[in-house]
Amino acid sequence: MCYGSIMNIFTRPIQLNEALENNKVAVIYGVRQVGKTTLVKKFLSTYKNKNDYFTGDDLEFAEAISMCSLEIFRKMFSDPSLIVIDEALKIENIGRAVKLIGDNMDDIKVILTGSSSFDLANKTGESLTGRKIILTLYPVPQKEILRGTSQFHLEKDLPEYLIYGSYPAVLTAETYTQKGEKLRELVNSYLIKDLLAFNLVKSSKPIRDLLKLLAFQIGGEVSLNELASNLEIDKNTGALLY
Numbered sequence: 001m002c003y004g005s006i007m008n009i010f011t012r013p014i015q016l017n018e019a020l021e022n023n024k025v026a027v028i029y030g031v032r033q034v035g036k037t038t039l040v041k042k043f044l045s046t047y048k049n050k051n052d053y054f055t056g057d058d059l060e061f062a063e064a065i066s067m068c069s070l071e072i073f074r075k076m077f078s079d080p081s082l083i084v085i086d087e088a089l090k091i092e093n094i095g096r097a098v099k100l101i102g103d104n105m106d107d108i109k110v111i112l113t114g115s116s117s118f119d120l121a122n123k124t125g126e127s128l129t130g131r132k133i134i135l136t137l138y139p140v141p142q143k144e145i146l147r148g149t150s151q152f153h154l155e156k157d158l159p160e161y162l163i164y165g166s167y168p169a170v171l172t173a174e175t176y177t178q179k180g181e182k183l184r185e186l187v188n189s190y191l192i193k194d195l196l197a198f199n200l201v202k203s204s205k206p207i208r209d210l211l212k213l214l215a216f217q218i219g220g221e222v223s224l225n226e227l228a229s230n231l232e233i234d235k236n237t238g239a240l241l242y
Helices: 003-011 036-046 059-066 070-076 094-104 117-124 142-148 151-156 158-164 176-196 204-216 224-231
Strands: 025-029 051-055 082-086 109-113 132-136
Touching: 025 036, 036 051, 036 082, 036 109, 051 059, 059 070, 059 094, 070 094, 082 094, 094 109, 142 151, 151 158, 158 176, 204 224
Parallel strands: 025 109, 025 132, 051 082, 082 109
Antiparallel strands: none
16 A cells, blocks of 8 residues: 555545534534544634634533533634534533524534544434534545555555554554554554443443454344344343343
């Protein structure tokens, strides 16, 4: 693969301009480390109107916006046409807060992103019904990879993509050892955590066992009864049988 040029593909083709509407919220869903923050920062670098970028990791900002005070909002967001809130899931009352902004501050656009799509969906779903435009960011697809390499190299490297996937961090790793390390880090530090965000999932072991079973059945018919039997869990609830 042409590693030098592959970095150029991570502008991602989601057209944020088309998704932005006054007094509505563009919500970017996607699993961890898929490139959401990179996407919005790249977009803001070319956005011509006034904008403000915030993050839920900023405790002072998170506390202020969670108060859901219109008076505070008018001081925080004096005249931007666009507000971007990264890691929005870390902010209490984020759905209610953004609804208040959209309903009372004219000509303002909002983008929300978050590392855990499950949490972000739960925190914004009801409050922003009818007010949000959902964008989903996936790992890099083959047609984007083709922008940084040739059709010949794309086909030659297909086994690599099938084994290691196409997360940005994995794609840009230069050796198979580095790719394996990045992939293990993603699984252990991020993806399993997202799955454990479901209240009914208490342990990572059944998840890992399920992934192994599914990997061995790629291209074949999957039986829920067989999976449940091998994992020793209830087919309907996922609860452990023993």
